[in-house]
Each structure stands twice: as C-alpha cells, then as structure tokens.
Amino acid sequence: MGLVREFCAENMEHVPAAIAAGAARIELCDNLAKGGTSPSAGVVRAACAYGQEHGVDVMVMVRPRGGDFAYTADELAMMRDDIDVALDAGATGVVFGCERDGHLDTAATQVLLARVREVRPDAQVTFHMAFDKIRAGEQLAVIDWLAEHGVTRILTHGGPDGTAIADNVGRLREYVARAAGRIGILPGAGITWENAEQIASAVGVCEVHGTRIVRLAQ
Template sequence: MSVAEDMVRGTRTMLEVCVEDLHGIDAAIAGGADRIELCAALGVGGLTPPASLVRAAAASSEASGVPVHLLARPREGGFVYTPREQALIADDIRTAAEAGLAGIVIGALDANHRLDLPALAALVAHSKSLGDARGRPLSLTLHRAFDLCRDMPDALESAVTLGFDRILTSGGAPKAVDGVEMLAALHQQAAGRIIVLAGSGVSPETLPAILATGVREVHASCRTPSATAADPAELRFGFASPGRAATNRDAVERLANMVARHPALE
C-alpha cells in the first residue's frame, strides 16, 4: 500500500474514481479524488489500459500525489481465464509495478462461480514479489468478479487469506444502492481485516445509503454525457459511440465534498 493510502486508511472516507483516458485522469485529480482506478473501456466494466496511458497516469500521480491503481482485465465478458490470459494479467501487473503505480485491481473465477484460488494466489505472489523488488508494495484490490460469486461471505474469507487489501463490490447487485444489505454484512464480517470498497452507481443521490452500511471507501465513475457531440461521419463509420460519456470534474468535486464531510472513524 502506498504511503498516501496508508496515512488515510481507517481514518476517513475515501473516493476512488475510475477513468479511461487522459481527460479522466486530469478531471479526477482536479475534482479531488483520493485515488484513481485506471482502465480502458468503462462501457463494458473496464479493461486493461494501454501502457502509454499507464505511464502518463504514473507521471500525473507523481506530480499530484494521488495514487493510481491499474485494472488488469484482459477482455470483456466473464472472469474464467485460461493460463495464457492469466499470463497477460501477470504481465499487466509488471507494467503497473515498473511504471510506479500504487496498486493493481485483479480477479478471476472458476467455472463454479467461486474465486479461482490457484490463479489468484499466483497473481498475488507475483504482485508481492514485484513490490519487494521495487521496495514499495503494490496495493491489491479484488475486482467485481467477486459480485458473481455464489457465496460472497466465503469469498471474502478467501480474499483475506490470499492477502488482498480490499474488495470492490456492489454487494452482489448491479448497483451498490440495491446491495446495501450485503454491503453492510460484508463490512461487518471484514472487521478491519480487509476493506470493502463499494462501487457501481455511486452518486450524490445514492451515496448516503451506501455510506450508511459502514463502508469507508467508495468507487465511482463521475461520468456525464460528453459536451462535444460526435461527428456524424465518425458515428457512421463506427469510430465513435452515440452515447459518449466523460469524467466530469464538477461531478468528482461534488462527490468528493460529500465524502469529505462524512464523519471520520474514531
């Protein structure tokens, strides 16, 4: 875990913003995000971003002090990965470590909708080895593959045993506000051994109910429809999507201010 994260862990509520481009990085930092999750293709839940964007995010992180975590997800769809796909994830973790990012976000399931313990154990060991080699550990987040687990309380115990620092989850519902009962139960079960990071549909309207579960880290995209309409020719050729959205600095700031006003832990 980075020094910046370690200083605030357990003392105040934190906002993580997921972004997919340079504009998103800049908007999240300017709006007051506590941490950034770096992705590509947020429209399908996020995929691994290109190495060039990773390096740019690392430079922005160094300049601003805002930690950046890399999502390592090699393709859209489910989370049952072949050995070759697991090797891609391992290589992406190395990219994050060598670029100087603060952490990585990974996950994998088996065919029975349980965590793929052998695959995750190998990836966690790889991450820890890379952290040791650079003299600064990589913070480890288990991503929302967790929400597809048939037994989430059991999966939480596995995540603790594996050595994850946090779990990104919506409580098993498509939107976190609809999974508040499970989020509260998971937070209570975690008992300080692992952080429950609540994400999906986090907004100023849903934030109070989500924070009422006891969680102290929330994850949001803070995206709004793009102010710039796509060129009709770009749409016709399929080079742009009609419903483009972008990280909005004001949306980040509004949510960050609400999070900052939440009472600190004793």
C-alpha cells in the same frame, strides 16, 4: 480522514479534472463499455506520473479482455505482464478478479498475487467486481480467503448487475462485518458525487468507487 473517492477513469482524459474535483484515488482502465480492461503501457505511465505529482494513488486494471473472469494460462501470462508494467510504472497497486462457474478461482488468483509480491511486495491489490459473480453462499468465505492472502480491498456492488445500490446496503454491511477490518470493502456501481456520503455512512465504509464519484467541471 474524510471519505476516499476512487474515480474510475477510462484512460487519462478525465484524470486531471477528477483529481482537481477531489478524487483521492484513480482506478485506471480501458474499455469501460466492456467493464474495464488493461490500459496501455503509455497510459499507465502517464497516469502514474500524474498521480505521483499530485499525491494521488493509482490502481491499474489487469484484465486482458471483456466477458467472464475465467482465464486461460495464456491470459494469465498476459496479466502477469500487465502487473509488471503497472508496478514498474509506479502504480499504487493493481486491480483484478478471477472467478469460474460461480466460485473463486483460487489457483489463478494465487498466480497473480504471487507476481505482485514478486515485483513489489508492498503493492496494493483490489479484487474487483468478479466478486459479485461468486455464489452468494460462498461470498463470506471468499472474503476470509482474500483477507488471509493479503488482498487490500474488494470492489463490490453488493448484488447482481442492474440492482440499485441503495437496495444492497444490507448485504454490503454483511461484507463489512465479515471483513472486520482485515480487508477493505469498496462499494461501487450506482454511487455518484450526490449519494456517496449517504451510501458510505449507511454501509459503514470510508471509501467509495465510481465513474461519477466526483463532480467534474462542465
């Protein structure tokens, strides 16, 4: 199996072109300027239908707003509803992350995982770059926790915002070693169609993520 390129799509605009260019999975979101938020129900349904027609997985962002990843009870209720919409539409899975003051928010994460399992037990879950906000000294233990609780993969830059992905290869390799095949490590931010193979090989992964992960036709 070749390298899986996950294309981060803001709405449906570039989804057909990305799939035509070789994207094997879509992460669907809205509002990339804020780091990605939950897309509308109509966009979710359209993307899932298109993905199913073309044999491509669709992972749907579940995030009610930009900003931090510490959610109120009301926001968690919204996120549970977004999970329902995504999975009912046929999404492969959902993408979310809960972090508070540099720690994994285990209670909030369990609430959302429970909803996923309730709606569709076989759905995939990606824990997104909220992981990179967790204190470095706790991240390896968090990998263990997420793996033990059935999370499919962790989307991570391997370092703080603004750092070069190439400079984070060593840390990403540490994550892969700790994961030990129990959970996927999905590198993102700064990976393009030009350096994807190189980064994947250096880190030791078979999937990569980005908004420029495939070369779209001009």
